[in-house]
Amino acid sequence: MLIQHPYLFFLGDVQDQLAAKTALGIVDWRPDWCLGQMRLPGAKADARLPEMKPGEAAQAGARTMIVGVVNAGGVLPPHWIASIVEAMEAGLDIASGLHIRLGEVPEIAEAARRLGRTLHDVRHTSERFATGKGVKRSGMRLLTVGTDCSVGKKYTALALEKGMRARGFDADFRATGQTGVFISGRGVAIDAVVADFISGAVEWISPEADARHWDLIEGQGSLYHPSFAGVSLGLLHGAQPDAFVVCHEPTRTRMRGVPAALPTIGDVIHLTLACGRLTNPAIRCAGIAINTENLDETAARAEIERAATTHGLPATDPMRFGVGPIVDLLAATYGHTLG
Amino acid sequence: MLIQHPYLFFLGDVQDQLAAKTALGIVDWRPDWCLGQMRLPGAKADARLPEMKPGEAAQAGARTMIVGVVNAGGVLPPHWIASIVEAMEAGLDIASGLHIRLGEVPEIAEAARRLGRTLHDVRHTSERFATGKGVKRSGMRLLTVGTDCSVGKKYTALALEKGMRARGFDADFRATGQTGVFISGRGVAIDAVVADFISGAVEWISPEADARHWDLIEGQGSLYHPSFAGVSLGLLHGAQPDAFVVCHEPTRTRMRGVPAALPTIGDVIHLTLACGRLTNPAIRCAGIAINTENLDETAARAEIERAATTHGLPATDPMRFGVGPIVDLLAATYGHTLG
Incomplete structure (x- = not known):
């Protein structure tokens, strides 16, 4: 499409x-x-x-x-x-x-x-997907994951596309939801795919690429969301990311749409690593994106600082303060992929 | 249907x-x-x-x-x-x-x-599912999970239905795959459901029930299968099982259809508990079902003994030696649900 x-x-x-x-x-x-x-x-x-x-x-x-x-x-x-x-x-x-x-x-x-x-x-696809193969594809991949739905996974991936390109990375946003498909002009709304083909569809969205190329894959749902975790896990396995960024909205008190407690950022890092290793043993967490739109600047900076210190990872609000700290870590860790 | x-x-x-x-x-x-x-x-x-x-x-x-x-x-x-x-x-x-x-x-x-x-x-459904709610439903539930696809999850659930009924439990097999649907005359092939509705469809398959009633839910795939783990996770969250039985085929050397290593029984117990707690904090492993069809009787008994000892859980081949040890544990643990 x-x-x-x-x-x-x-x-x-x-x-x-x-x-x-x-x-x-x-x-x-x-x-x-x-x-x-x-x-x-x-x-x-x-x-x-x-x-x-x-x-x-x-x-x-x-x-x-x-x-x-x-x-x-x-x-x-x-x-x-x-x-x-x-x-x-x-x-x-x-x-x-x-x-x-x-x-x-x-x-x-x-x-x-x-x-x-x-x-x-965009909510349908006439594409015939194969089931996921789970075989490592060439090229680098980053997936945005979340503590919940609607916490900024798409915006973080798009901000990383912009920020990484500005720093010399060859990087492309890969859409997995309808708005993302319109923004990139291609992709598949992964939640509309038949369940058997979730990871296969993601393998199709992010195909084999040049060894230095980065796909920035839009995440969906959360491994901790009781409605959508299956989609999130199939997406993680199909994306086989080298790096992931955890997106979080600190003022939320429960999961969107269901009476369930929010996981911590640490929970999400732990489970994403545990499950992601299945299709990419080299997976690592590359940062934390805090959506601070409901906080004033002082509170926003404090929240970000706390996340960075707690997890020993770069943290930022990509929309408010830019993706600099995360791109710094990517450049330091994967500098060989710079153009 | x-x-x-x-x-x-x-x-x-x-x-x-x-x-x-x-x-x-x-x-x-x-x-x-x-x-x-x-x-x-x-x-x-x-x-x-x-x-x-x-x-x-x-x-x-x-x-x-x-x-x-x-x-x-x-x-x-x-x-x-x-x-x-x-x-x-x-x-x-x-x-x-x-x-x-x-x-x-x-x-x-x-x-x-x-x-x-x-x-x-049976591979399609005209039923309109809701997305999963994640709210605990009344009634007891047991899910069969696996180290891989095609290791005996359906047969184990069916053998448990028979064995538990014989011991006075009010128990019903719940199908999630096409053969299971024909066997029970109802159900949904869960891998054919649109990804967004996996857990919601399982909530529909296994609705609210009498507090002492057991649904024995047929598992699909494996949390460790790179093609189908998303289906398995959505199924786990929708089933919100009180108990699960791990099914395993000991002679297999790699995951069915993909070049991936098999997880251990311990891996599967660990990840099923970690993920299953999201919709049922009381989840526990109730036994191990070893599919020994490719082993002679001595080797089969040794394999079963080893699994039981390693994990401190009842183990058996449901088709060869019956489900007695698992039903014993269920009766000891959940005797209040006996009819």
Whole structure:
């Protein structure tokens, strides 16, 4: 799956900013790819992009319209269909993060066929994966793991891509979730893969590469999340990372969505090492990313300092203070992979 | 999914006994449910059941014809279709373990509609699962886990069902793989579930129950198998077992299908306890099931004795020597759950 950019965002008439989270994430990381937004009357979400109709967006160079909003139940409201067909008529492909497949809507399937447009369903994949082989692949890999869901694993991997490239590493972000797929234009939403193929799909996402190349693989869930730990473990085994960064949100009091206690950063380091050695005996922890968005600067610095001291590892908030300390450790440890 | 028995087995014209493994497994555990087999000219597989045409089987009381053979690539050979339609015309439902859905074959879908028959695709599920909640459910649960795939997890759970019932426990086998689903007439092939819902599907398979009731849950894969460990972990978290039995095949030298070393029984006990505590802090190991089919009796007894001594746990080969020692420990530890 390779999604052509630049993008026009279709925000429909969703009622809050949270529903546009995917669009906002793409704007954060790939502003150059984001030309405009199209909204229906009554829309409350705003990606802060110029309003455009599909024809104008196509004129300006857009290649794909992204239906990047989440609707209740993941369904496609019938009154959105005309806008999607209009975009295809203007020359755009369509990419969707909805649970329903675009091609299941007869009008959309028919228009795509008639106009020769591509429909991308990021939550689905037509790729046939093999089961994981577990054989070490060439190239270097770093995986972001977490004490919980939604603690900054994607943003940490993206910040590392930027920071490592700036320091001379040959590094690429590898998406495993829908927003990440839109940000990189490729990848697979790993939680939508059939269970037997989790690690095999990750092997496909991060294939054999040059010995000095780094894949920065977006983690999912947590080995300690009772809903999603299976996905996290399959991802760890398929990624066979040389290095991992633990992501943590220090103000959270319980696991997202379930009445379970949060593990400590130490717990996550311990279990990730224990399980990760199965497919890469050289695995090591390369740092801690603390998401401090709910802390003032003094508290944020104290929290980071405490994590660094407790674990003897570089710690930072990648979004607030940069990834410098982690990249320093990578350069010191794996300097031979520098370009 | 509830598959009505008794069964007629359709063995097609497959060329070896291995292809009929599912049918043979059902005959082993539910002989009373197995009325006959139907084979096409040239068939080499044999479930050692009376040969019957669908009409005869229906007359004898059969309710479902099971397409219990594995064909290369999981496809349905076109020359099997007429037999399947014939079975529906005789009044039978159809249950299949093929990768392809029966309903994808137009002639089969049309006949099912016309005759009002049910099509069961055991490798697929139309059930909508929730993500795992991780909340402790009432009732007792035992999970079979393994050092590898195909070491006897299903047979151990089934042998425990029989042995525990004989000793007064209220116990039910819970299937998580296709043969197990045919054996129990219900369940879900967990490796075919979308990754996000592994633990949620297991919560559905083994719902809240009477405080003294035991679910004996069929394990899948191994926490140490690089292809399938994600499935095994999601299964462990969803099963939230009070007790687990480690299954092991002592003559194996590497993991099935991959060039990876086998873990020890001790490794598996350690990691199962470490991960299982997340959804059931009371989890404990209740025994070791050694699959000794490749050993003579002296070697088998020595291997079992060694495992029992090393780990201070009951050990046995459930198929060769019965599950007595494990049920003794369960009775001693959880006697309050005896009926």
